Amino acid sequence: MKKHYQFENDVEKILFSEEEIAERLSVLAEKIDKDYFGKRPLMVCVLKGSVLFFTDLIREITLPVEIDFMSISSYGAGATTSGEVKVLKDLDNRLDGRDVIIVEDIVDSGFTLNYMTKLLSSRNPASIKVCALLDKPSRRKVDIKADYIGFEVGNEFVIGYGLDYAQKYRNLPYIGILKRSVYEK
Numbered sequence: 001m002k003k004h005y006q007f008e009n010d011v012e013k014i015l016f017s018e019e020e021i022a023e024r025l026s027v028l029a030e031k032i033d034k035d036y037f038g039k040r041p042l043m044v045c046v047l048k049g050s051v052l053f054f055t056d057l058i059r060e061i062t063l064p065v066e067i068d069f070m071s072i073s074s075y076g077a078g079a080t081t082s083g084e085v086k087v088l089k090d091l092d093n094r095l096d097g098r099d100v101i102i103v104e105d106i107v108d109s110g111f112t113l114n115y116m117t118k119l120l121s122s123r124n125p126a127s128i129k130v131c132a133l134l135d136k137p138s139r140r141k142v143d144i145k146a147d148y149i150g151f152e153v154g155n156e157f158v159i160g161y162g163l164d165y166a167q168k169y170r171n172l173p174y175i176g177i178l179k180r181s182v183y184e185k
Contacts, residue, residue, distance in 0.1 A: 029060030049105035052162035110142030
């Protein structure tokens with residue numbers, strides 16, 4: 001039975017269904033398994049938006065992995081980036097000599113990811129790669145790219161499957177476009 005979410009009327013259009021997301025996660029996990037065969041990467045979940053993607057992804061990966069969490073933001077409660085990046089929660093693990101995979105919900109302006117990769121690179125990891133559920137190259141302000149990409153999106157405000165607007169919509173099982181009338185109030 002399909003669930004009805006009380007705020008689904010705020011969704012203009014579904015971009016990627018639950019099934020499409022699951023299929024893409026399987027492909028990403030296979031690539032990571034192949035690229036890190038014989039290794040034990042540290043998977044870093046960027047909170048809060050990546051948590052659903054992260055948990056589903058690591059369950060698809062067949063390698064032994066370790067996990068850690070980092071909370072970093074350049075948005076606050078707004079619809080656009082402030083450009084100022086803040087670390088709200090740092091990693092618990094040391095990175096010396098580790099293969100690190102940052103798991104991000106969306107690469108938008110690139111400010112947050114650029115800041116994070118520079119910060120983590122200064123901690124002497126063996127390698128750092130980025131796995132992003134969504135890539136929005138049309139909004140890029142910093143030259144940075146993810147190594148593993150779920151889907152490319154246009155310049156729409158996307159929500160669901162962990163992505164939010166003002167802490168709402170994260171629990172939608174799909175990725176959709178938020179109606180402009182919701183965030184242009």
